[in-house]
Amino acid sequence: MLRLNRARPYVVLLLWLILAVAAGPYTVRLGGVAQAGGDVTLREPTESARVERLLNPAGAQAALPLAVIWTSRPEGEQITARQQQAARQIVVRLTGTAGAPVLSQDGRAMTAVIGAEPDGGSARLAAVAKAAASVGGTSVHLAGPAAAQADLDAAFSHTDGTLLAVALGGVLLILLLVYRSVIMPLLVIVSSLLALAVACAVLYALARADWLSIDGQTQGIVFVLVVGASTDYVLLLAARAREELAEQPDSRRAMTAACRATAPPVLASAATIACAMMTLVLSDLPSERALGPAVAIAMACCTAVSLTFLPAVLALCGRRVLRPRAGTPGDWWARPARALEHRPRRAWAGCLALLAAGAAMAPLLAPTGVPLHQALPAQAPSVAGHTVLVRHFPAGTASPLIVLAPAARSAEVRDRIASTPGVAATAALPAETGGRAQILATLSDSPDSARARNTVARLRGSLAGTGALVGGQSAQLADLHQASVRGHRLIMPLALAVVLAVLIVLLRCLVLPLLLVAAAWVSLFTAFGASALLFQLVFGSSVTEPAVMLFSFVFLVALGVDYNIFLVHRIRAEAIRHGTAVGVRRGLVTTGGVISAAGLILAATFAALTVMPLLYLAQIGCIVALGVLIDTLLVRLFLVPALILDLGPRTWWPTHLPGDRRPPATASAPRTRTPGRAAASTPTL
DSSP: OOOOOHHHHHHHHHHHHHHHHTTTTTTHHHHHOSSOOOOOOOOOHHHHHHHHHHHHHTTOOEEEEEEEEEESSTTOOOOOOHHHHHHHHHHHHHHHHHHOOEEETTSEEEEEEEEEEEHHHHHHHHHHHHHHTTTTTTEEEEEEEHHHHHHHHHHTTTTHHHHHHHHHHHHHHHHHHHHHHHHHHHHHHHHHHHHHHHHHHHHHHHHTTTOOOOOOHHOOOOHHHHHHHHHHHHHHHHHHHHHHTOSSSSSHHHHHHHHHHHHHHHHHHHHHHHHHHHHHGOOOSHHHHHHHHHHHHHHHHHHHHIIIHHHHHHHHHHHGGOOOOOSOOOHHHHHOOOOOOHHHHHHHHHHHHHHHHHHGGGSSSOOOOOOOHSSOTTTTTHHHHHHHHHSOOOOTSSSSSEEEEEGGGGGHHHHHHTSTTTTTEEEEEEEEEEEEEEEEESHHHHSSSHHOOOOOOOOHTTTTTTTEOOOOOOHHHHHHHHHHHHHHHHHHHHHHHEEEEHHHHHHSSSSSHOOOHHHHHHHHHHHHHHHHHHHHHHHHOBOOOHHHHHHHHHHHHHHHHHHHHHHHHHHHHHHHHHHHHHHHHHHHHHHHHHHHHHHHHHHHHGGGGGGGSSHHHHHHHHHHHHHHHHHIIIIIIIHHHHHHHHGGGGGGTTOOOOOHOGGGOOOOOOOOOOTOOOOOSSTTO
């Protein structure tokens, strides 16, 4: 909305009110179509996918392995023959086929692996646990993929409201401290909720039409990003509106001028984030592909609300909400601006030294993968079941590998499997699939661990030339991990190129966009290093998932450049009139407070992901929050302005700004405002 007349604000508010009523319920409904586990189908057929297709040619949803573990009670007693017989009868009743539980070597536990339909969920597991509990003198635990999936579903089913409450609560607290009033923070919260409702409605429609796969991870990230980004855009608009109100009494004209000045950086910011995230559609992993369009839709909703709904509200409220406050808080940001002017090279060199010290610890953040039993809450039933399982059996008992070997070479293949390091046991199944024998291989390590992936690689190398195919959960996860690493090598440089292209279009130069992307790159690795140190201190391990590194990379590159867009767009506007040196000073003074507040708010919203009961999301929230703070308080406040001051007019090459061609005397310092008419350089004005 770039022009406001008397009737237009009422029309805009009416349209948004209708849209809010229609879209509001979908904020809750989106959780009903979100899948906790997500799709794992890769674009290119893999060896594990070929095994799955041979075993399940109809393509029906396969049952997940579920390990039922009985341990003697009291602990330490031996499992009796009567208990084994009772467990055998239960297995027959649950599966409809004959099967005997496997007794542990110490004789204190027994286990049976059965199939659990994914649609059954916790109800199916509860029925299995109830039936298994009828074996007297034993304790029952459930483990394996089916149990872990049920806990994953439970973890996401009740956290949507908690995540939204924590994110909005953090935003509201910061806004109350910044504005020291209630009206403006409430308007910001309403705008955020409105953008979130519309985004959720669109995502819900796409998910129901099977055009977009939404999982709990995507939903959580979209929630915090919408709240944080829409709040940032509102802060930028409100600060500029206060600045315009200090110049002219008419609130509608002031809001029109504020919209015209704010729209380019807001649109560029949203485009940067959306375009950078859209590079994820090139990923082989469905969960990563879905996040790109979801974030792009969310950013479009944030932009629409920020440039239409809020201007209409502020135009109607006028000075009652955006009343300029007495004083000149811009002086707070004039001091560092003057300090940078005297020694810019020393300032940016010192900033780079600090960033390099943090980046030196980045290799500690190892994307080798975190097993699900370590990523879920410690009190989850499947985690307890896994602990009991590995105490008495090989860790891969719940989900063995499935090897399909030519029937004529099945004995040779089984011998090679048994001699492969990391394989604890083998078993031949009587059934054949397309002339191929089925051989089960139980791994010594957890199926979703890095060691299990290494065992799969060794096994495939050992079976090369035999015509055997290795499938099963560990093989599938190994193929997913390999595809993820391969895709990241393409997506990361492409995301940088996309961000660079957006900056070149916005700033109409080459040198400064290159500097901004380089600064975002350096601060990214500083965030990785600081996060690795924090994870080591808090969790005792700095191991993470490749997807965590990818999401954090794309977010921090986009968001790091995001705040610099707000700064350099204002610097360029001032430099056109007054020259680069004065432009930097004016840019810092007029945007220092609002960008700092916006950075704190966005960091707080991403930090809300740490309340999620899944380690991956908590790590993403922590890395992005630290990265945003580094970009906001160090890169944007000191590094970028110092580099621009040191380069001077060369910053805008190949263009030349008119302000740099004028005599130095015309480049006046920022005008000091009289009390009561201070410019809105910060939200505290």
